Amino acid sequence: MSLKRDVSLSAALGYKGQGPYLTYILHRIGGSVLFIFFTIYILALLGVQVAIGILSNWVFQIVFVPFMLFHAINGLRITILDLSPKLIEHFRTAINIEWVVYALVTIFALFVILRSAFGG
Amino acid sequence: MATRSLPLKKRGFTFEVFMWAFTRFTVIAMYGLMLAGIIGGLFVSASTGSNFGEILYGAFFPNIARNLMDSDVLTILAKLMVIAFILSAVGHGVHGVLEIFDDYVTGEGARRWARNIVITYAIIASLIAMYIIWTK
Numbered sequence: 001m002s003l004k005r006d007v008s009l010s011a012a013l014g015y016k017g018q019g020p021y022l023t024y025i026l027h028r029i030g031g032s033v034l035f036i037f038f039t040i041y042i043l044a045l046l047g048v049q050v051a052i053g054i055l056s057n058w059v060f061q062i063v064f065v066p067f068m069l070f071h072a073i074n075g076l077r078i079t080i081l082d083l084s085p086k087l088i089e090h091f092r093t094a095i096n097i098e099w100v101v102y103a104l105v106t107i108f109a110l111f112v113i114l115r116s117a118f119g120g
Numbered sequence: 121m122a123t124r125s126l127p128l129k130k131r132g133f134t135f136e137v138f139m140w141a142f143t144r145f146t147v148i149a150m151y152g153l154m155l156a157g158i159i160g161g162l163f164v165s166a167s168t169g170s171n172f173g174e175i176l177y178g179a180f181f182p183n184i185a186r187n188l189m190d191s192d193v194l195t196i197l198a199k200l201m202v203i204a205f206i207l208s209a210v211g212h213g214v215h216g217v218l219e220i221f222d223d224y225v226t227g228e229g230a231r232r233w234a235r236n237i238v239i240t241y242a243i244i245a246s247l248i249a250m251y252i253i254w255t256k
Contacts, residue, residue, distance in 0.1 A: 034213065
């Protein structure tokens, strides 16, 4: 059976699922970013200089790290709720806590990257 | 809001249940390895006076970075942990990528090709990573 889904990213982000759906779609984007990161990592292991250069480039880190952190933190929330079904009742609270944790961790990570990039 | 939870025994052992469990177990393994890696990295940092970030960099990039472990046992342990982490990440990632492909690649033939390519890529990339990390 063949499916046809013509949903643009803007339409997807405007979907009425709102917060939970936003985490769902950001989780997917984060996973895709991690897939790209893994490919560059393997190339760096193979000694490809361009890949090594990309990984150590602060612009790459600034763009990739927020998505990767979101995937990790959102994944932790999903795992906790999956393994403790009683907590599912509080999933919106869990998402709010997740955003706070994510903001704090990401701000810290970006600060470290920028400080390292500009020799602070 | 009422919640529904079904014990694993009653869900039946279908492919979906297996992949759900596989994805959850690999991600728990990754979180465990991250925690162990941070504790191990801090331990080595404290005992050698090396920078924590450089220790992790040396463990994940043995081909381009200096090994900062102060014993062979720690070096082997770090290699095993990094390999375990990569295998867990690949196992977890393969399922995620396949799920995304299944949602957006709609033709049967294209879907089969996508699955074969992703799984083959994951196996080859894992073998490359294991070989380089273990031998360098």
